[in-house]
Amino acid sequence: MAEDRLLRYGVVAAAFLLIGACIALAVSPLPAGPGGEADRETIFQVSTIDALLQGVYDGDMTFDELATHGNLGIGCGDRLDGELIGVDGEWYLIRTDGRAYPVTGNATTPFAAVTFFDPDMTIAIDEPVNLTGLGRYLEAELPSKNLFYAIRMDGTFPRVVTRSVPIQEKPYPRLADVTANQTVFTFENVTGTAVGFWTPVLAEGINVPGYHLHFITSDRTAGGHLLDMTVTECSVQVDTTTNFTMALPASGDFRTVDLSGDLSDDLEIVE
Amino acid sequence: MAEDRLLRYGVVAAAFLLIGACIALAVSPLPAGPGGEADRETIFQVSTIDALLQGVYDGDMTFDELATHGNLGIGCGDRLDGELIGVDGEWYLIRTDGRAYPVTGNATTPFAAVTFFDPDMTIAIDEPVNLTGLGRYLEAELPSKNLFYAIRMDGTFPRVVTRSVPIQEKPYPRLADVTANQTVFTFENVTGTAVGFWTPVLAEGINVPGYHLHFITSDRTAGGHLLDMTVTECSVQVDTTTNFTMALPASGDFRTVDLSGDLSDDLEIVE
Structure with a gap:
């Protein structure tokens, strides 16, 4: 028993x-392969920058679905309602009041790029530079000008300048006309995180060639699209990314927008 | 007990x-998403056409790995050794002797685009057209000029003209110089399959805007890169594809090739 x-x-x-x-x-x-380890080395994007520049602002993918493709990224809200930033899998929209709002999972984005952030290198900045100087410094360290790079910078910065744009109504104006009415925020001696991407020129028209960064304060209450910053001392983390995926909207204005033109002048105004 | x-x-x-x-x-x-059902609606590509045009011919991905991303596609062999065609998950390289050789799984490709072919529409052709006429006819039926389409045509064709190019040695010449020495094959009253893609202009520089098709005979013994064909009666199957993924080579000549130029003149010569 x-x-x-x-x-x-x-x-x-x-x-x-x-x-x-x-x-x-x-x-x-x-295992490595679709859905596995290899997908962490992919930048996943919704729509294209040239569609956004021409006013394709209706959200196409939910933030819940977007978050399955990465834990860091940038983009914007439905109808341009806020600048999107994702850090450590937490996603916020910074609206024109300058405040950061956690996203609603079933709300949508018309344009965003995200990745799972696994830094491959850390670049130390130890002398004062502005965003242009920082860009040049980093670019010299990139192993190839033909790959994508995700970027993350945490630190206390003497000066950070950001912007946000107001929610739009149909008929949508071009993005260059929207940013003419952007709201600009200046932060001094602010602790926070800037994240975003360096995109190779081969993806011109699809995303923004060069740098595109957004910022959020360390208490995750404010931020925006990064216009300028002063960096005195900072470690910049860089994730080299060889794979790129775009999910194009199957419906809405995207189907008919003319994507054959060169919109680099528009992009110059907007960025 | x-x-x-x-x-x-x-x-x-x-x-x-x-x-x-x-x-x-x-x-x-x-579930749908990475690795799931949604991946079937992705065109997966290795490298970019502008890199190939400039002589980046060293294979970067094995055919075994490529086949995990699709059962239909086109591309080329390592060092341009043959025109690649994949139909029903069977992959062949058509070399300059005009014959189709099943690929070796551990051999590599420097440039290829593949997908899992699930046709969304069938377009009937019932009057004689050449490749240009066929192209115009199909283009009028595409639901958007901003998406990708995989194409498959099975039938007996009065005339099919294809080409292949010889394997290259370093230092590699530009592709426009290689195709100047291409071998052209003309088939009459041939039964076979043409497969390939229609690429939107938003992917200019990345793949070939418009049509890019390869051909293989029904007995899978001959074929090549499609230069022209006469179609009298045929059903064209089209798979509308909203997602696009590219895997960029992390090593070799791709790292340093200049991808900032407009190579549409080169492409005109090559295609």
Whole structure:
């Protein structure tokens, strides 16, 4: 009887162990390949910058779905309602009051780029530079001008200048006309995080060639699209990314917008 | 004692049931999204056409890996050794002798685009047209000029003209210089399959805007890059594709090639 009970407990214990192992197997990271490790080295993008420049502002993908493709990124809200920033899997829209609002999962974005951030290199900045100087400094360190790079900078910055744009109504104006009415915010001695991408010129028309960064304060209450900043001392983390995926809207204004032109003049005004 | 045994068997049975359920969970198809159903609606590409035009010919991805991203596609072999065509998950290189050779899985490609072919529409051709006329006819039926389309045509064609190019050695010449020495094949009353893509102009520099098709005979022995064809009666299957992924080479000549120029003149010569 004692032996039987021991055996019974043994069987129960073994069963629980096996159940545990099976659950672990079911939720374990997938192997490399689609959906697995390799996908972490992909920048995933919704729509194209040239569509946004021409007023394709209706949201096409929910933030819940966007978040399955990365834990860091930038973009904008439905109808341009705020500048999007994602850090550590937390997503915020910075609206024209300058405040950061956590996104609603079922709200949508018309344009965003995200990735799972796994830095490959850290570049130390130890002398005062503005955003242009910082850009030049980083660019010299990039291993190739033909790949994509995700960027993250955490620190205390003497000066950060950001902007946000107001929500739009149809008929939508071009983005260059919207940014003419942007609201600009200046932060001094602010602690926070700038994130975004360096895009190769091969993706011109699809995303913004060169740098495109957004900023959020360390208490995650304010920020915006980065216009300028002064950096005195900072470690810049860079994630070299060889794969790029874009999800193009199958419906709405995207279907008919003319994407054959060179909009680099528009982009110059907007950025 | 009998009750104890029953209980013991019950626990063992329950454990096996749970193990089975857990294994089923572990190997069950993934939900839509990365690695799941949505990936079938992706065109997956290795490198860019502008890199190929400038002589980046060293293979970067094995055909075994390429085949995990689609069952239909086109491209070329390592060092331009043959025109690649994939139909129904079977992959061939058509070399300058005009013959189709099944690919070796561990051989590589410097440039290819593939997808899982799930046709969304069938367009009937019922009057004689050449490739230009066919192109115009199909283009009028595409639901948007801003998406990607995979194309498959099976039939008997009065005339098909293809080409292949010879394997190259370093220092690699530009592709426009290689195609100046291409071998051209003319087939008459040939039964076979043409497959390829219609690429939107938004991907200029990345792939070939408009049509890019390769051909293989129904006995899978000959074919090439499609230069022209006469179609009298044919059903053209079209797979509308909203997602596009490119895998950029992290090493080799791709890292340093200048991809900032407009190579549309080169493309005109090559295609």
